[in-house]
Amino acid sequence: MWNTSAPPPQLKPGGIPGCVKIGIILVVLLTVLAIVFVIVAGTFVNGLLGGPAGDSAGGTGDTCAFLSDADARTLFGGEADALPLTGIYQASIGLVIDTRVLPDAPDCWVTEGTKAYIARLVRYEGGDAAAVFAKERQDAAPTSEPQGSGVTLENEGYFAGEVSGLGDEAFCTGISPAGMAGVLVRQGNRVVYVSVGPATASTIPDYVPTEGGVISSPSLCTFAQEVAAVLLR
Numbered sequence: 001m002w003n004t005s006a007p008p009p010q011l012k013p014g015g016i017p018g019c020v021k022i023g024i025i026l027v028v029l030l031t032v033l034a035i036v037f038v039i040v041a042g043t044f045v046n047g048l049l050g051g052p053a054g055d056s057a058g059g060t061g062d063t064c065a066f067l068s069d070a071d072a073r074t075l076f077g078g079e080a081d082a083l084p085l086t087g088i089y090q091a092s093i094g095l096v097i098d099t100r101v102l103p104d105a106p107d108c109w110v111t112e113g114t115k116a117y118i119a120r121l122v123r124y125e126g127g128d129a130a131a132v133f134a135k136e137r138q139d140a141a142p143t144s145e146p147q148g149s150g151v152t153l154e155n156e157g158y159f160a161g162e163v164s165g166l167g168d169e170a171f172c173t174g175i176s177p178a179g180m181a182g183v184l185v186r187q188g189n190r191v192v193y194v195s196v197g198p199a200t201a202s203t204i205p206d207y208v209p210t211e212g213g214v215i216s217s218p219s220l221c222t223f224a225q226e227v228a229a230v231l232l233r
Contacts, residue, residue: 062086064108066123066231075227076113085109085120093118098180098195100158101136101173105191115223116196118180123231124191133169133186136193140173140184142212160216163225167192167232172221174214175207181217182224185232192231194224 063069064082072082085094085107097109102122110119124132140159147153160181163170167187173195175181182195198205198220205217 064121065106067108067110067121071230072110072113075230076110076115076119078112078114080110080113082108082110082121096178098173098176098178098182100176101140101182101184101193101195102132102191105193115199116220117200118178118197119227120180120182120193120195121227121231122191122193125189127189129186129189129191133184133191136184136191137171140171156213158214159212160210160214160221163221166225166229170225170228172216172218172224174210174216175220179205181205181220183221183228185225185228187232190232192228194227194231196220196224196227 062084064072064084067075067082069081072080083089085097089109093109097118097120099107099120102124105122105124107120107122110121111117113119126132137159140157142157142159143153143155145153145155158174158176160172160174163172163183163185166183167185170183170185173182173184176195178197179201180195180197182193184191184193186192206219208216208218210216
């Protein structure tokens with residue numbers, strides 16, 4: 001199961017073995033796929049019945065503010081749609097999609113792509129972009145919290161390595177419970193986060209454990225960087 005270039009992470013007190021994490025991720029992936037299917041099917045039926053297109057509930061007329069459907073299809077392939085993660089989408093897919101990073105910033109999600117069956121795109125702009133990035137980098141770091149009686153709660157975080165050659169500073173994120181991974185990047189006053197899933201919910205990407213115990217996916221982070229480069233323009 002493990003990539004031969006790196007050994008599986010050592011189990012820390014209170015930790016979960018990497019293989020168990022991957023098993024949990026695969027179960028969640030199937031759940032996410034089911035939710036996406038229900039949402040897409042409901043949107044399609046609503047369109048056939050002449051329902052409202054583009055209302056506060058996240059109708060079929062809604063478009064992402066920073067990525068057009070045309071660009072989404074160029075990046076993700078297939079019939080990819082970029083939709084605001086608001087209304088019914090936020091109340092449903094928002095419960096399982098990767099919202100670890102910039103949870104309160106304007107975001108969209110992409111579905112129906114052939115390169116990634118699901119993705120979350122976030123773009124933040126402001127004079128405090130460097131501070132925002134620094135906070136997200138700190139939140140991704142591992143933590144160790146003494147609980148008393150000799151018990152320590154270990155959390156390996158989700159930092160999966162620095163990225164060079166993209167923006168002013170960037171790093172990969174590890175696999176989320178929904179099987180997504182991506183990249184956070186800052187360029188000037190703009191901070192972008194792109195988290196993508198594999199091509200299909202049944203596709204197992206290249207899960208590789210880092211020395212700190214985070215399960216990473218180099219291929220997902222690489223693809224996320226391609227998308228982030230477009231959002232930084």
